[in-house]
Amino acid sequence: MVIGAHPDDAEFNAGGLMQKWVNAGHQLMILCLTDGSAGHHQHSPQSLRTIRRREASAAANLLNAKLNIWDIADGTLEATLELRHELITQIRQYAPDLIVTHRPADYHPDHRATAQLVQDASYLLQVPSIVPKHAPLKTLPPVLLAWDRFTYPRPFKCDWVLDISDVVEQVVGLLACHTSQVYEWLAHTQKIEVPKHNRSQWLSQWYRQRPARIARDFAAHHIDYAEAYEVSEYGGKFDAAQLALPD
Numbered sequence: 001m002v003i004g005a006h007p008d009d010a011e012f013n014a015g016g017l018m019q020k021w022v023n024a025g026h027q028l029m030i031l032c033l034t035d036g037s038a039g040h041h042q043h044s045p046q047s048l049r050t051i052r053r054r055e056a057s058a059a060a061n062l063l064n065a066k067l068n069i070w071d072i073a074d075g076t077l078e079a080t081l082e083l084r085h086e087l088i089t090q091i092r093q094y095a096p097d098l099i100v101t102h103r104p105a106d107y108h109p110d111h112r113a114t115a116q117l118v119q120d121a122s123y124l125l126q127v128p129s130i131v132p133k134h135a136p137l138k139t140l141p142p143v144l145l146a147w148d149r150f151t152y153p154r155p156f157k158c159d160w161v162l163d164i165s166d167v168v169e170q171v172v173g174l175l176a177c178h179t180s181q182v183y184e185w186l187a188h189t190q191k192i193e194v195p196k197h198n199r200s201q202w203l204s205q206w207y208r209q210r211p212a213r214i215a216r217d218f219a220a221h222h223i224d225y226a227e228a229y230e231v232s233e234y235g236g237k238f239d240a241a242q243l244a245l246p247d
Contacts, residue, residue, distance in 0.1 A: 001029045001096035001141075003087075003118055005077060005110035006036040007056035007069060008178040013146035014100045015171035016164025016211065016227045018063055020245045023167070028065035029094050032056065033083075033114050038074035040180055041188045045073070051180050059177040062170075066094075077109070079116035085131050087121045092134045096141050098243070099235065103145040105153055118143060122234040143235030147214055147228040158218045159231040160240055164211055165224045171211075172204045182207075 002010040002018060010018065010030045022028050036052040037045035053069055060067035068090065077083075091099070101118045102111040124130045125137045147156050164171065175182050182203055187194045195202050211225035218228045231238045 001031060001091065001094055001099050003031045003033065003099060003101040003114060005033050005102065005108065005114040006039065006074060007032050007052045008036070008059075008175070008181050009102070009111070010100075011059055011171065011174040011178065012210075013102070013148075014227065015174050016167050016225075017100065017162055017229075017245075018065070019167040019170045019174070020162070020164070021243075022063050022065065024243075024245050026097075026244075028063055029096065030056070030060055030063075030065050030067050031090065032067075032069040033087075033117070034072045034074045034077050034110055035069055036074050040185050042184075043180065048180065052178075055178045055180060059174045062174055062177065075110060077113040079113045079120060084117055084120050084124075087117050088124055088131045089134050091121060091125055091141075092131070092137055095137060098238075099141050099143045100146060100229070101143065103148055103150075103156065103230065105150055105155075106148055107150055115145070119232065119234050122232070140236035142238035143232035144229040144238065145232055147230075156228070157230050158228045160229045160238070161214070161218045161220070161223070162227045162229070162240075162245075163215075163219075163223045163225070164227055166246075168208060168211060168225045169204065172200065172207055175207060176200055176203055 002014050004010045018028055035049045037049040040048045102115040104115040106112050128136045183194050183199055214228045215223045215226040219226050
């Protein structure tokens with residue numbers, strides 16, 4: 001279960017892990033806690049909400065993944081008691097073997113609120129008197145926090161590196177579904193000139209910089225492209241060997 005603040009957060013943060021997960025025959029749930037309706041310089045929030053739901057659905061279909069997008073406006077997410085209980089409900093209903101989410105130290109308030117909600121829900125997943133209409137989990141799933149470059153109030157601590165070299169182009173395909181973000185919004189905010197032709201080739205080159213950097217910084221041996229994760233001490237015990245992912 002990958003829990004992100006916005007449609008496309010799952011693909012950017014854990015696209016390789018998700019692809020290897022489904023390649024191994026496992027089920028996948030992508031949960032987005034906001035509708036992503038603020039992330040554009042031209043589309044109205046109403047229009048963008050529809051566009052981003054369609055884009056997220058296209059990416060989820062490539063993964064044969066379940067998708068749930070909360071009806072909360074982008075940029076307004078708060079770690080409230082009501083949303084904590086809703087998150088507990090949905091995690092219990094899906095009963096994941098693994099949860100991936102943001103770190104609490106992140107530039108975006110929605111990312112931080114998502115991380116806080118997952119952190120606050122983690123222990124309570126096994127407490128019967130909390131949200132009693134849904135049975136508590138018998139075993140806490142491990143929680144992985146995806147890599148980011150931010151250092152305040154503390155930098156990322158690498159606990160697990162995943163080689164994604166064999167699926168990196170499939171991740172590019174997932175990201176390409178999010179046209180409004182990778183070809184429009186991010187290009188606008190980062191002042192990037194996206195070519196009108198061969199956009200997928202440009203996206204591949206642009207995206208590869210991220211997993212290449214992670215591989216250089218954290219891989220113990222030569223890996224071209226990697227994702228890195230920090231194990232949250234609020235989740236269950238993490239053992240990468242038990243994930244049964246293809247090499």
